[in-house]
Amino acid sequence: MTTAPRTDKITRVAQIGTGYMGGGIAQSLALAGADVWLADADKESTQRNYERLLKEAALFESQGLFDAGSTDVLKERLHPADSIEDAVADVDFVEEAVFEDLQVKKDVLARVEKAAAPGTIIGTNTSTIPVKLLAEAFEDASLFLTVHFSNPAPFIPGVELVMGEATNPAVLPIIDDLLTRAGRKGAQVADVPGFVLNRLQYVLLKEAMTVVEEGVATPKDVDTIVSTTFGFRLPFFGPFAIADMAGLDVYAKGFKVLEDHFGERLSAPANLTELVAQGKFGAKTGSGFLDLDPDKLAELIDYRNKAYRKMAELLVELGPSPLAD
Structure with a gap:
């Protein structure tokens, strides 16, 4: 019905x-x-x-x-x-x-x-x-x-x-x-438990907690790294766009280092290795996970740099959060 x-x-x-x-x-x-x-x-x-x-x-x-x-x-x-x-x-x-x-x-x-x-x-x-x-x-x-x-x-x-x-x-x-x-x-x-938002959010939180359990960093330092590095980019670009701009070949090599140390759970996903094998490295080749017009690459980089600069200015304007020292 x-x-x-x-x-x-x-x-x-x-x-x-x-x-x-x-x-x-x-x-x-x-x-x-x-x-x-x-x-x-x-x-x-x-x-x-x-x-x-x-x-x-x-x-x-x-x-x-x-x-x-x-x-x-x-x-x-x-x-x-x-x-x-x-x-x-x-x-x-x-x-x-x-x-x-x-x-x-x-x-x-x-x-x-x-x-x-x-x-x-x-x-x-x-x-x-x-x-x-x-x-x-x-x-x-x-x-x-x-x-x-x-x-x-x-x-x-x-x-x-x-x-x-x-x-x-x-x-x-x-x-x-x-x-x-x-x-x-x-x-x-799609209709799966956790959908996308919480599946990604929970995986990040779980790995962050594991990092702390292993003594790699404190909760405060993990939060600092997340909010001031890759998290700084996320208001403007999702993970696929970020990976395409950085270079999928770079990510594939990084995954190899992680896999050698942590095992299969941090090995490169097949959809990444397949793209790299086809010479599709992201923005620098015009295609990767996303189709990016090489003629617009300079425009994209200009937007990215302006966005990150504006984000830095906004954080200065807002001042430190109550969690800061």
Whole structure:
């Protein structure tokens, strides 16, 4: 069974789960022009979180983090509901952001489906649980998908979009339109545990912890290295673009050194060695993981250098974080 969405433009949203993560999503969508109905475990919790979101917005506004007038906008567009059923009864899109527990989420999603109007798109903000497991809660999962915002939701632009086997592809452009209006950028990924964001994030954290366990560096020094070297590049370029600019042949040789010491877990992946064997070294040859026009290489390097310089200036302007000495 495949159900069509009730609308091609989302203007009415229900946010189920209004804690730190869900509340930030609600703020973001309301400031993007949607009316957002809020529901939590009970009416009292919903009201408390609604009041907290307004206080938080006023603070953000005073700090220049939200535009002037944002708190008044949120007072108009955030609507605390008496129950989950009341919140979802007449909306275009429901976003669930309750505890990261499979059964809790399934119970809530089943309630949402029963109470929502036909054609309502239903999203989950799960950070690790596959759609195929949560879809078991539905009689009809064709309008269900993962719409995974990152913390803190009001300020992080990336959103993972994960469709299940039953998801109607027609929901994607509708969700993309909502995210674009909210200043967010969606990226579609496959339905596997952890998706992309947390799979990469957890691997980095695990290796960082191993480095500390081995006595290679302290947690503070690891954080310094990450934030001032490869992490410094990541606001502008992802790992494939960075590798292409550095040279895939260089990376292949580096992997060989790591493999000799750490074994197969740090050996070069096959997709890297295959490209190098074909003479595709990245930017300097015009192709690697990405297709890069050699004529634009100088332009790319100029942009890169300007971006890193601006980042350095921004860090000076902001001053050291409270974690600094």
